[in-house]
Amino acid sequence: MARAILLLPAARRLGAPSAAVATALGRADVAAGLGEGRRAQLRRSFRLLPDHWPVAALTRQLDAGDAAGAAWLRADPCRIQADINGARLLDHGDTLGLDAEDAAQLLPALRTVFGDAGMPIDAPTPTRWYLRLAPSTPLPAFTEPDDALGDDVFEHLDPGGQGRRWRSLLTEAQVILHNHPWNARRIAAGKRPVNSLWFWGGGELPDQVRSPHARVCTGDGLAAALAAAAGVGAPLPARFDAAADGGDVAYDLTALRDMRTLERDWLEPALDALGAGRIASLVLDTADGTAFTLARGHRWRIWRRRRAGFHA
Template structure:
C-alpha cells in the first residue's frame, strides 16, 4: 500500500531575503525530505504531469470537459459534449504589459456571475452556451468541436498575456471572441459597479481546456482524494472512487491525494496564507505520514510538487525507514537550493540558468 501526494504550490515561486518557511516547525517534512530520495526535474505544466499519472499523454488534453465532469452537477452533462473553461479574470496594465489576474473563490457573488453570463449568452449564441458552476468557474458548452491550442489559466496568472494567445486552426475565432467578451464585460453595469466600489472588475474571460478525450484515463491508485474539480473529473473518467482528503482513509488503501491548499497563495504571492497552509499540511499530513513510515504502517510514499521552479519528486520505500544515517533536510534549505522561477511561456526554451534535473547525493 502506498500514498502519492501531489502538492502544487509547495515550492515558493520567488527568492526571498529570509526563507519563506522560516520559523515554522516542519519536522515531519524535513524527515521525509531527508530520508527519501529527492529529484528536481525541469519545469513542466502541472496539468500535463497530472494527466500522465492517469496514462494520458495527449498534448491537447480536454481539460475543460474533465473539469466540468468534476463539478457537483456532473450528472447533468452529456457524454461526448465539447467544452471550454471560460473563467472570469481581470486584466490590468503593468508598465507596458497586460497581465492576467484570476478572482479568489469568494471575490465574486453568484448574482454578479449570473448577470454577466446572461450578457455573454445574448452575444455568443452562435458559439454555444455559457454557464457558471461557481461564481469563478465558468464554462462554454460548444455547439461544435474546435481546433485550437489554448493555455491553461494557471500558466498565465500574473504574466503578460501576449505570450499565451490562441494558436492553431481556429485561433482567430477565439482571439476575436476574447476581444468581444472584453468589451461586453468591461462595459457591463456589474463590472462598472465593482470598479466604483473599489473592487477589481471582471473585464475579460480566459478560455482554455479545448480538446477531445481520445482514450480513457487509467486509475493510478485504488482511490483519489481531492477537492478541485479537475482532479475529481479525471478520477471519475477513470472510474476510481473519490472523496475529500482524509489521512486515515488514505492509509487504508493505495491512494492518490491532491493537496492544493498552497497553490493559490503561491500564485498570488500571499506569503502569510501560504505559511498558514503549509503549517496545516505539516500537522495533518507530513508529520503523521513520517511516523507511519517509521512505524511500518505505510510501505511507500511519493511526494510530487510541481511548480515554475521545477518539479520536486521525493520517494520513500520501506527500506528508507532503516536508513538512520540520513538526516532531516530543512525545507528552507531545499528552497534556497532551487533557482527562482523563470517566467517563460510554456514550451519556450528554458534560460541557461534554469534548474536542471538533478538528484542530490544520498547514499
C-alpha cells in the same frame, strides 16, 4: 499494505521543513526530472485514452454531467489590468470570489455574442464558464490561466489566422464586461471586476480515464473531474488518514501553502503511519517534478544528511 502519495505544491511555495521532516527527506529515495507543473503532476496520477488534455470537457462532466457529444472550451471570468507594458492577467476563476448572482447578472450580456457565433455560453458553477462547440471544432493553442498569471495577455493570444476569430470574440466580450453595470457595483463594494474571459482547455471527453490509485482525495476541480472519470474520486479529509482498503491513496495538497499546517496535519501523521507499519511507503510528489519515496527501513540510513527543503 498500501502506499500513500501526497501531491505537494512546488518547493518554492513551501517554507523550510522541521528537523524531523528534513531528516526523513534526507533518508528518502529521490527521483527528479519527472515533469514540472500541475499538468505533469496530474498525468503521473491519471492516464487519458486517447492521450490529450481536454480540461473543459472533464470539468464540464463533473459540473453538469452533459459533456458527451460536444467539444467544450472554458471561457473563465478573469480580471486584466492595463499597465505601461501591456495588459496583465491578475485574477481568474476562483480568485475573483464570484457567486451565483454574479454569473446570473453577467452572463446574459454575453449570450448574444457567443450564441451568434454558434457556441452557447453558460456557467453551471459561478467560477467555471463554458462554451459548447461542435465536435471536432479546430481550436488554436490556448494557454492555461495559471501559466499566464502576471503576464502580458497578448503574449498568449494566437497571432495566426485561426486565432483571429477568438481575438475578435474576446474583444467584444471585454467591451461588454467593461461597460456592464454589475461590475460598477462590484467595484463600489470593494470587489474586483470581471472585465475579460480566458479561453482554455478545449476538447472532447476522453474515451477512458485510468489511475494507478485506489482513491484520489482532492478538493481541486480538475483533479476531482479526473478522479470522478476514473472512478476513484473522494473528498480530501481534514488531515492524513492511513488507507484501510488496501489500495494506494493519493492526497492532493497542492493548494496548501503553510508549511506548519502541512507538517502538522499531513507529514507528521503520515510519517507516524509509516513507522507503525500502517502504510507500506510514503511518496511526496512535488509540482517541481521531484518525488521523495520513504520506506520504513529508511530510518536506518542514519549516515544521510538532512535536506533543507523539497528541492531535488
